[in-house]
Amino acid sequence: MHSLYHPTVARLTYRGLLGRRRAAVLFTLPALLLIISAAVRLLTGADDDTATKVLGGFALATMVPLIGVIAGTGAIGPEIDDGSVVYLLAKPVKRPTIVFTxxxxxxxxxxxFSAVPTLIAGLLLNGDSQHIALAYAIAAAVASVAYSALFLLLGTLTRHAVVAGLVYALIWESLFGNLVPGARTLSVQQWALSLAERIAAPGAxxxxxxxxxxxxxxxGVTVAAIWYAGEKLRKLTLAGEE
Incomplete structure (x- = not known):
């Protein structure tokens, strides 16, 4: 069975994602969450309701999708934009392996950069009272999987993947995902919250x-996004070969 993970592709992708500019953004968002959490704890003390508002309103609704945009689109988008993906596709590596890696x-x-800071922030806010910190950390990790797949797909669909991803993250997930009842059911944030609800104490x-x-x-969204990204990459290869 052919492996779906390629170490060289992974190393090159890590190098691209953790470059100076992207790394600065990746570190800034978690740092901001931790600063906010520490300040809130000092000002208000340990409070479960406040912890839920900070972790749900900022960490899960804003920070996680934004980091997903940076990591998901950055994993493949820049290579497509500058044409260097052609050299990667010319290597004897199967297209599903490239996408899955x-x-x-x-x-x-x-x-x-999202689940770990969320856990630490939760511990700062209320010491994991009612398992709120753990619940939101696991929700952030699960949401990270779906966001990574969605924004990786977006990186194969458009050269403006970052802009489109930011619009989705800030408007749909952060705004409509919190305020509009109908939109909530179509929000990765709400799907992840469902798992957090089960892990935390009842009613938290x-x-x-x-x-x-x-x-x-x-x-379903994760699998479909990965599959379609593979299809787009395959068609890009055929276009290049023609």
Whole structure:
């Protein structure tokens, strides 16, 4: 069975994602979350409701999708934009392996820069009272998988993937995903919240989507996005060969 992970592709992708400019943004968002969390704890003390608002309103609704945009689009978008993807595709590496490796790298980066800071922020805010910190950290990790797949796909669809991703992250997930009831059911944030609701103490966290439906949607969107990204890459290869 052919491996779906290629170490060289992974190394090159990590190098591109953790370059100076992207790394600065990746570190800034978690640092901001931790600063906010420490300041809130000093000013208000440990409070479960406040912890839920900070972790849900900033960490899961804003920070996680933004980091997903940076990691997901950055895993392949720049190579397509500057044409260097042609040299990668010329190597004897299967297209599904390229896409899946980049997806794994994007997911790993997103989890490290979102789920881990979310857990630390939760511990700062209320010491994991009612398992709120753990619940949001796991929700952030699960959301990271779906976001990485979606934004990796976006990187294969348009040269303006970062802009499109930012619009989606800031308007759909952060704004409509929190305020508009109908939009909530179509939000990765709400799907991840469904899992957080199950992990935390009863009543601590709420979601508009049932857990079975949320897990099915998360899995379906992730698999579909990875598959379609592979198809786009395959067609790009054929176009280049023609």
């Amino acid at each position: 980049k997806f794994l790298v994007a997911t790993g980066v997103t989890v490290v 966290i709420s979601s508009d989507v049932g857990l079975p439906v949320a897990l099915a949607l998360l899995a």
